Amino acid sequence: MKTTSSFTKKAKDVIDPRTNKTMVNVMWPPKNQAKRIPLPKRLREGTLDSMQFWIYDDATASVVIKLKKNQYLIVDPKDLLKFCECYIQTLSNFQIIIKNEWLEAIEKAFTGMVATIIERKL
Secondary structure (H helix, E strand, C coil): CCCCCCEEEEEEECCCCCCEEEEEEEEEEEEECCCCCCCCCCCCCCCCHHHEEEEEEEEEEEEEEEECEEEEECCCCCHHHCCCCHHHHHHCCCEEEEHHHHHHHHHHHHHHHHHHHHHHCC
């Protein structure tokens, strides 16, 4: 793999206190490589048919969707984009259970994302 060459640039009026010389910054040019953005995979059909509730778990800092046999952890409200339209409707029918009132902002972030997905038909 080819490495990028660096260049130095002297900082004006900045003196290194240990050496009493002008400070030198080492800089690298930006990469010409495109960033990879991971796209969330859609859940298989029928996953949320047995949904019982969803609750915010402050120990893991995530929302847990509890099904009859297993559960799903959702860390970020943007992860709700992997759900299809029928699952978003299912989530909108249930209210997130929160243990403390000061966690309402987090609950609103998730329910707000559900409302945005429904409103904009994402």
